[in-house]
Amino acid sequence: MRLHVKEFDGPRDRTLLVVHGGPDWDHSYLVEPLDRLAGERRLLFPDLRGCGRSPVADPLTPDAMVADLVELIGSSPVDVLGFSYGGLIAQRLAIRHPELVRRLIVASSSVLPVPQGAFDGWDEYECRRQAHPSVWDTSALEGAELTRAEAFATAPLNVWRRESLPAYLERLERVTFTATYLEPYRSGRFPSARCPDPVERLRGVPLFLLHGRQDMIFPVSLVGRTPCAEAVILEEAGHMAHVDQPEAWLAAVRGLLAR
Numbered sequence: 255m256r257l258h259v260k261e262f263d264g265p266r267d268r269t270l271l272v273v274h275g276g277p278d279w280d281h282s283y284l285v286e287p288l289d290r291l292a293g294e295r296r297l298l299f300p301d302l303r304g305c306g307r308s309p310v311a312d313p314l315t316p317d318a319m320v321a322d323l324v325e326l327i328g329s330s331p332v333d334v335l336g337f338s339y340g341g342l343i344a345q346r347l348a349i350r351h352p353e354l355v356r357r358l359i360v361a362s363s364s365v366l367p368v369p370q371g372a373f374d375g376w377d378e379y380e381c382r383r384q385a386h387p388s389v390w391d392t393s394a395l396e397g398a399e400l401t402r403a404e405a406f407a408t409a410p411l412n413v414w415r416r417e418s419l420p421a422y423l424e425r426l427e428r429v430t431f432t433a434t435y436l437e438p439y440r441s442g443r444f445p446s447a448r449c450p451d452p453v454e455r456l457r458g459v460p461l462f463l464l465h466g467r468q469d470m471i472f473p474v475s476l477v478g479r480t481p482c483a484e485a486v487i488l489e490e491a492g493h494m495a496h497v498d499q500p501e502a503w504l505a506a507v508r509g510l511l512a513r
Contacts, residue, residue, distance in 0.1 A: 255322050258307035260285065260299040262292035269296040270511065271327065273347075275338025275363075277319075278401045280306025280430045284337055287500040288507070295333075295511075300326055302343070304434030314438055316447035320347050327354050333511055335359040338471065338493065342447035348459045349449050358456075359510055361464040362493050364472040365452050365480045372473040379411075379470050386410045401431040414468040414492030422497045453481055462510040466491030466498060484513060 260281055272288060274281045281299035291297060301308040302319050311318075320343060333356050336344025341363025348355040373379045389407045393400055405426050413422045438444035449455060463485040465477050471493040477485050486506040491498040 255303060255309065255311050255325070257300040257303065257322055257326060259301075259326065260297075262289060262295075262297035264291075264293050264296035266296055266330070268294070269298060269330075269332040271298045271300075271323065271332045271334045273323070273334065273336040273340035273344045274299070274302065274305070275340045277302055277305050277339055277435045278398075278432045279405070282306075282428050282430070283425050283494075284496065286425075287496060287504040288335075290504060291508070298326065298332075301430075302340075305432055306430045310434050314435060315445050316343060316346055317445075319343050319447075320350055323347055324351055324354065331356045333357045333359070335361055335507065336363060337361045338363050339447065345452055345456065346447060346449055348461075349452070349455045352459055355459060357460045357462065357511060357513070359462045359464055359507065361507075362466065362469060362472060362495055364476045365456065365461075365463075365482075366476045367448060368472060368476070372475070373470065378468075382411050382470070397433040397436070398431045401433050401436065402426075402429075405429070405431065411470045412493045413497055414466065415490055415498045418494075418498045422494055425497065457481075460513070462486075462513070464488075464495070464503070464506055464510065466493060466495035469493045469495070484510060486510065 272284055274284055280301045303322050304310040331354050334344045341360040348358045389403050393403055395403050413419055435444055461482040463477050463482050465474055465487050467474050467487055467489050469492055488495050488499045488502050496503040
């Protein structure tokens with residue numbers, strides 16, 4: 255299936271494929287600061303199947319998302335950065351097609367599953383979660399408007415530095431939200447993107463981790479428990495670490511891609 259792709263020109267043998275999270279978001283919130291790599295690298299920012307401006311097509315599964323990315327990549331291997339939910343899709347891509355993945359950067363995501371009570375005892379997490387609750391089950395909105403409302407309602411949990419919040423909210427205004435996966439997820443029909451035995455199955459894949467110390471979606475404690483070639487943890491950065499610390503985040507990406 256042909257995905258909607260934002261492309262920045264650069265050497266084809268130095269392609270970086272960026273896989274967004276959500277799902278039901280688009281790629282746009284990840285363009286900055288990665289667009290500064292344009293010219294030195296070819297950048298591909300696809301909208302996953304049924305997300306953003308990419309068409310909806312059955313089946314709506316993680317494996318179908320991976321198949322779309324394989325079609326986009328072609329036969330020449332690329333570097334892959336998977337962000338949040340996109341980190342799980344990127345892992346699945348690397349496990350199924352290691353010949354297509356030169357390096358895998360899992361950013362603001364995890365290889366290991368998030369354990370129950372992972373954030374217990376963290377007062378700031380509890381404070382923000384109570385002050386900015388999810389609206390999934392309380393809002394009268396439906397469809398893409400509900401996805402959008404959830405993103406805005408929980409924004410203070412996604413950025414750590416309060417001074418970063420206005421820029422993040424402005425970025426959210428540009429996202430094309432969908433609700434393609436909302437009903438399948440709520441009904442339990444949407445398969446998990448997490449592969450069984452990921453640590454064992456990722457052996458041989460050059461795996462790098464990039465994480466914010468104050469991530470409130472995927473706990474930073476999982477980074478130290480994950481075998482990888484290298485891990486970078488950014489201070490004073492939440493789940494949207496590229497918004498909290500754009501210069502340090504981009505420098506980390508550049509460094510990891512040079513390994």
